[in-house]
Amino acid sequence: MKNKILTVYKSTTGFTRKYAKIIGEALSCPVMDYREVTVKALSGYDTIVFGSRAHAGRIDGCKKIREMFEKSGAKHLVLFVTGATPNAAGEVIEAFWKQNLSADELSQIPHFYMQAGLCYERMTFGDKMMMKAAAVMIRKKKDKSDSDREFEKAISCSYDILDRKYAEPLIEFLRADSLSQ
Numbered sequence: 099m100k101n102k103i104l105t106v107y108k109s110t111t112g113f114t115r116k117y118a119k120i121i122g123e124a125l126s127c128p129v130m131d132y133r134e135v136t137v138k139a140l141s142g143y144d145t146i147v148f149g150s151r152a153h154a155g156r157i158d159g160c161k162k163i164r165e166m167f168e169k170s171g172a173k174h175l176v177l178f179v180t181g182a183t184p185n186a187a188g189e190v191i192e193a194f195w196k197q198n199l200s201a202d203e204l205s206q207i208p209h210f211y212m213q214a215g216l217c218y219e220r221m222t223f224g225d226k227m228m229m230k231a232a233a234v235m236i237r238k239k240k241d242k243s244d245s246d247r248e249f250e251k252a253i254s255c256s257y258d259i260l261d262r263k264y265a266e267p268l269i270e271f272l273r274a275d276s277l278s279q
């Protein structure tokens with residue numbers, strides 16, 4: 099592979115870290131925690147793969163990594179996002195990307211979604227409070243739709259729906275070396 103790749107991850111409860119390790123092993127590329135990343139650390143690579151979680155509809159930490167990427171001289175940025183939403187919920191995921199990337203970015207930045215789950219045991223206090231507020235809001239809602247009920251059930255406890263098969267599209271994309279052409 100001509101393309102020199104670095105995978106960077108931002109992970110609070112461990113799901114994104116797990117996917118980053120899977121990607122790193124599959125592509126034999128180094129994997130770095132977001133907290134250790136500097137512009138200097140990114141320079142010297144052709145492609146930066148950045149993985150983070152979906153957080154209230156946003157990509158956690160994306161702004162900072164994009165600023166560092168711009169300064170680093172690396173050529174390509176590839177994004178992956180993990181979340182509680184199952185990959186089967188295509189429309190929800192599409193709306194998520196549209197909320198986070200402009201039309202130009204959608205066509206220029208390769209982006210991949212990977213279902214992961216929820217882990218209350220490892221969540222920060224602030225995140226637990228956000229989840230609690232969402233649970234209270236949905237519980238109090240009158241005339242719940244099917245998707246409200248699904249959401250209520252989905253956030254009621256921890257679960258793990260991570261599977262390496264959801265990392266395969268990104269791995270295959272980079273194995274095909276599409277970016278260095």
Ligand SMILES: Cc1cc2nc3c(=O)[nH]c(=O)nc-3n(C[C@H](O)[C@H](O)[C@H](O)COP(=O)(O)O)c2cc1C
Pocket residue numbers: 108109110111112113114115150151152153154155156180181182183214215216217221225226228229
């Ligand atoms: C406060 C909060 C907000 C979240 N918002 C979303 C969301 O908008 N969409 C989604 O699919 N998952 C959402 N999740 C689930 C996380 O994205 C999911 O657990 C993710 O895989 C965590 O990654 P990590 O273990 O690497 O930190 C949210 C979780 C928390 C705690």
